[in-house]
Amino acid sequence: MSALLSLSNVTKRFGGLLAVNSMTFDLQEGEVVGLLGPNGSGKTTLINLISGALPPTAGSVHVAGKEIAGLRADQIARSGIARTFQLVRILPSMTVLENVQVPAAFGAKSHWGGEIDRIARTCLEQVGIAHLARAMPGDLTYIDQKRLELARALAAEPKVLLLDEWLAGLNPTELQDGIALIRKLQSTGITILLVEHIMEAVRALCPRCVVMNAGALIADGTTEEVLADPNVIAAYLGDSHA
Amino acid sequence: MVQKLLKPLLIMGGGAGLAAAPVVLSEYALGFMVSVMSYVTLATAWAMFSGPTRYISLATVAFYGTGAYTVAVLSETLPYPLVLLTALAIGVVLAAFVGMATLRLAGIYFVVFSFGLAELVRQLITWFEVNVTGTLGRYIFLPFETQHIYWQLLALAGFTIGLGAWIRRTRLGLAPKVIGDDEVVAAHSGIALARTKVMLFVVSAALMTLAGAIQSPRWVYIEPGIVFNPTVSFLTVIMALLGGAGRLWGPTLGVIPLMVLFEWLSANFPDHFSILLGALFILIVFLLPNGVLSALEGWMKSAKGQSNGKTIEEAQT
Ligand SMILES: Nc1ncnc2c1ncn2[C@@H]1O[C@H](COP(=O)(O)OP(=O)(O)OP(=O)(O)O)[C@@H](O)[C@H]1O
Ligand SMILES: [Mg+2]
Numbered sequence: 001m002s003a004l005l006s007l008s009n010v011t012k013r014f015g016g017l018l019a020v021n022s023m024t025f026d027l028q029e030g031e032v033v034g035l036l037g038p039n040g041s042g043k044t045t046l047i048n049l050i051s052g053a054l055p056p057t058a059g060s061v062h063v064a065g066k067e068i069a070g071l072r073a074d075q076i077a078r079s080g081i082a083r084t085f086q087l088v089r090i091l092p093s094m095t096v097l098e099n100v101q102v103p104a105a106f107g108a109k110s111h112w113g114g115e116i117d118r119i120a121r122t123c124l125e126q127v128g129i130a131h132l133a134r135a136m137p138g139d140l141t142y143i144d145q146k147r148l149e150l151a152r153a154l155a156a157e158p159k160v161l162l163l164d165e166w167l168a169g170l171n172p173t174e175l176q177d178g179i180a181l182i183r184k185l186q187s188t189g190i191t192i193l194l195v196e197h198i199m200e201a202v203r204a205l206c207p208r209c210v211v212m213n214a215g216a217l218i219a220d221g222t223t224e225e226v227l228a229d230p231n232v233i234a235a236y237l238g239d240s241h242a
Numbered sequence: 243m244v245q246k247l248l249k250p251l252l253i254m255g256g257g258a259g260l261a262a263a264p265v266v267l268s269e270y271a272l273g274f275m276v277s278v279m280s281y282v283t284l285a286t287a288w289a290m291f292s293g294p295t296r297y298i299s300l301a302t303v304a305f306y307g308t309g310a311y312t313v314a315v316l317s318e319t320l321p322y323p324l325v326l327l328t329a330l331a332i333g334v335v336l337a338a339f340v341g342m343a344t345l346r347l348a349g350i351y352f353v354v355f356s357f358g359l360a361e362l363v364r365q366l367i368t369w370f371e372v373n374v375t376g377t378l379g380r381y382i383f384l385p386f387e388t389q390h391i392y393w394q395l396l397a398l399a400g401f402t403i404g405l406g407a408w409i410r411r412t413r414l415g416l417a418p419k420v421i422g423d424d425e426v427v428a429a430h431s432g433i434a435l436a437r438t439k440v441m442l443f444v445v446s447a448a449l450m451t452l453a454g455a456i457q458s459p460r461w462v463y464i465e466p467g468i469v470f471n472p473t474v475s476f477l478t479v480i481m482a483l484l485g486g487a488g489r490l491w492g493p494t495l496g497v498i499p500l501m502v503l504f505e506w507l508s509a510n511f512p513d514h515f516s517i518l519l520g521a522l523f524i525l526i527v528f529l530l531p532n533g534v535l536s537a538l539e540g541w542m543k544s545a546k547g548q549s550n551g552k553t554i555e556e557a558q559t
Contacts, residue, residue, distance in 0.1 A: 052430075053426065053429075053430070072429070072434070073426075073429035074429050074430075074431075074434045075434075077430050078432045083430060085426075089424055089426060089427050090424075091424055091427060092423055093419065093422070093423050094423065101416075102416070102420050102427075102431045102433075103432060105413055105416060106413065106417070106432035106433045107431065107432045108432070110413075112413065152427075152431070156431065156432065
């Protein structure tokens, strides 16, 4: 079985710092995989490499068999990769609905006219903010802005969704809503790689996890195995002692 | 139904009225209208690129002047329509080149570079004329009267506004709005940043080049210092910003009051014109960053909000 997303020896160097060190792993279609690791271990950088925000120093990334490493972010987006950002990014001068229409118009399928409206509304409904379609995103609460970002990623109709700490900063009730929302997405068959620090969410959502430390892969397996792995425990403890 | 018919009727009526203007206007008034149409074109074309992307370009006169100069050089060798086409082609090539080289620059660097570009083109042409052709000034003898130039510019202004309206309904209109808001989100949504910016820059510059080409016979005598006057670039920016660069009709609305003001200023304070122009530039950028239309809308909204607030308070007391 060939993987939907396949990373091999993906590396990123910032001057003397090896932020991502020869990462190799695969995502099968329909998998939801957690990307774990202490602060500064290179998770966001890896997301940036896959999505094309940064070019990798070395290595290759394949989506459905097609090489995307080194392509521009817009080309990678049209190859079927969508993402959210660790720090929420909204388009402040456009309404919530218009925000979500953008990837529908410029994504892989290049919809236009009534179609982008329909897709955007469906995605807003999916994340539960259809009633805010005409609001300005700056007026939304934090969780609704996060929902907006997720809806915008979904509107690209991606093959792979990259979520960078999408659940961070939510209060306990919102967290439960957030987890339920991602679980609902999961059931649509979409493939997700999600960076997450909240173990409760990881346990609830990800059957499998990959763990990074200091840029390198230190574990890849079922969530249970990985969280019991002495290397992983040491990495997290080392981090909290520092 | 009536609403739907009203707008095209108004536009058609306005266009017909403007086309008939030379019949009633004096030579002086018609000259003024030529400038109005030229600036409507320049400001609307400027806003096509700079409005949504928020890249403030001071390169307007580089293209405008190039258009004018092309006519000066070729008007005696080629038939007029071909001269215009050549000017258009030169403007497109120059803009594509400049666009690809500079649109990576952000913020103030782009402003400074765009200003420098106009100077560069002027110096290059001066150098070429002095050292290669040996003639600094050129005469343009085309059999055009003021009304002929006016009609051409009216058509160009109408075309520019029509093109602007059309682009707004396409992806090429949506993309720069997203880019203006957040380039990172734009790229990750599938928008090709460089291609979008260069395309809009080229369309906008092509229209500016044509405006300069069509207006050039008005000067009769041309030299680089005259057609590459940086004031044109500044006026264009001020007009577009005053009316509102984010709206289709915004720049047009900015042109008329400012043309009247400049006419008055240059007649009454010819020595202080540049200083007053600079002051006005700063005032508009700081007080009305989104233009008068947006400001008016904002005031109307807040006035409504206040009156609503009052009625609630009154109801409570
Ligand atoms: N553009 C950059 N230039 C230089 N260094 C960078 C850049 N981006 C990230 N780094 C460095 O790379 C390392 C990994 O950072 P990254 O943001 O990927 O970590 P992370 O795992 O996402 O951490 P967190 O859990 O805090 O979000 C850090 O040391 C960071 O300072
Ligand atoms: Mg991170």
